[in-house]
Amino acid sequence: MIDRRQFVQGLLFDRKNLLVVSGLGSPTYDVAASGDHPLNFYLWGAMGSAAMIGLGLALAQPGLRVLVLTGDGEALMGLGSLATIGVKRPANLVIVVLDNQHYGETGMQPSHTRAGVDLVAVARACKFAEGLHVSEIEAVNRVRDLVHNGVGPIMVQARISNDAAPRVLPIRDGHALKLRFTEALSKLGD
Amino acid sequence: MDDSTNTALHWPDLIYAQFRRVGIRQVGYVPDAGHSRLIELIVNDPNIHDVVLTTEEEGVGLVAGAALGGQRAALLMQSSGVGNCINMFSLLQNCGFPCLVLITMRGEFAEFNPWQVPMGAITEASLKLCGFLTYRVEEADEVDDVVGAGCDMAFAGDLQVAIVLSQRLIGRKEWTR
Numbered sequence: 215m216i217d218r219r220q221f222v223q224g225l226l227f228d229r230k231n232l233l234v235v236s237g238l239g240s241p242t243y244d245v246a247a248s249g250d251h252p253l254n255f256y257l258w259g260a261m262g263s264a265a266m267i268g269l270g271l272a273l274a275q276p277g278l279r280v281l282v283l284t285g286d287g288e289a290l291m292g293l294g295s296l297a298t299i300g301v302k303r304p305a306n307l308v309i310v311v312l313d314n315q316h317y318g319e320t321g322m323q324p325s326h327t328r329a330g331v332d333l334v335a336v337a338r339a340c341k342f343a344e345g346l347h348v349s350e351i352e353a354v355n356r357v358r359d360l361v362h363n364g365v366g367p368i369m370v371q372a373r374i375s376n377d378a379a380p381r382v383l384p385i386r387d388g389h390a391l392k393l394r395f396t397e398a399l400s401k402l403g404d
Numbered sequence: 405m406d407d408s409t410n411t412a413l414h415w416p417d418l419i420y421a422q423f424r425r426v427g428i429r430q431v432g433y434v435p436d437a438g439h440s441r442l443i444e445l446i447v448n449d450p451n452i453h454d455v456v457l458t459t460e461e462e463g464v465g466l467v468a469g470a471a472l473g474g475q476r477a478a479l480l481m482q483s484s485g486v487g488n489c490i491n492m493f494s495l496l497q498n499c500g501f502p503c504l505v506l507i508t509m510r511g512e513f514a515e516f517n518p519w520q521v522p523m524g525a526i527t528e529a530s531l532k533l534c535g536f537l538t539y540r541v542e543e544a545d546e547v548d549d550v551v552g553a554g555c556d557m558a559f560a561g562d563l564q565v566a567i568v569l570s571q572r573l574i575g576r577k578e579w580t581r
Contacts, residue, residue: 233472270475272473295465297458
């Protein structure tokens, strides 16, 4: 199984102008641990909203790539969003679910994916252009290529190990996160 | 009757004109009889991304993403949808994302379905508790002014603004067919 930190580090290596939305809890810490960046929008709440924030961003910035990096529990809470994204079919949106099959923030209770609920199958049924399961770290370069070059919407479900990684806490002020993101985005054209 | 000169019939067109004036580029909605004319105008506008949602709370994420990406967005929903959004509204408050929501009321004037009443009765209070400025519209000839003012407050001030369109304005729902 995949080490989450190693996987996210590999995914965000040489990220270019990638716009990243991270789901609350461990995915936010994983993205922060890979190196803080103004084009990271870290969620600290609003569970279930990550995919839809990705959609709004992808529609607004069709010339850039958008990565939503979230957990299985967060993705399950916004399952209807996959149908909504499947209707709009943004070519520049990739959702990567770091699936440890548990709710890590609340004490490792098993999630629906633990019982076999398949998020890639759901995404395919929701008209996503591509869906992929990965369970080995060697797959990270293939996933990174999809993030930068694949025709979306794409869903990747990455089976990561249950091991908890040390918390790396990015800034929590939502106004600051918004302002630095929009400022960095406006400078990309310069 | 000529639609173009009768405010009582063309108030959705006035809302659409305000959306165009302030440059709204994304509109999230759950299909709704009261908003049907406005939804039709939006779907037919190539400059606006129309996003049909499975539940209203998805729209809050959409608005946040649009704002991060530099586009203005609005949401259309029934009063019942406000209840679906409450935790997601925290995103708007925490980050100061501008948000304009147009709400068609159920559970008040001439409502035939009592199941609509409990949520309708707490819609405006819930919005206020969630940090929204709320403006209620009773008459068709107020729509243009109030929606225009709401647009300006939301997008000039990064504020959360809800325009509550009364059930009397929308008209009685036909429930026999």
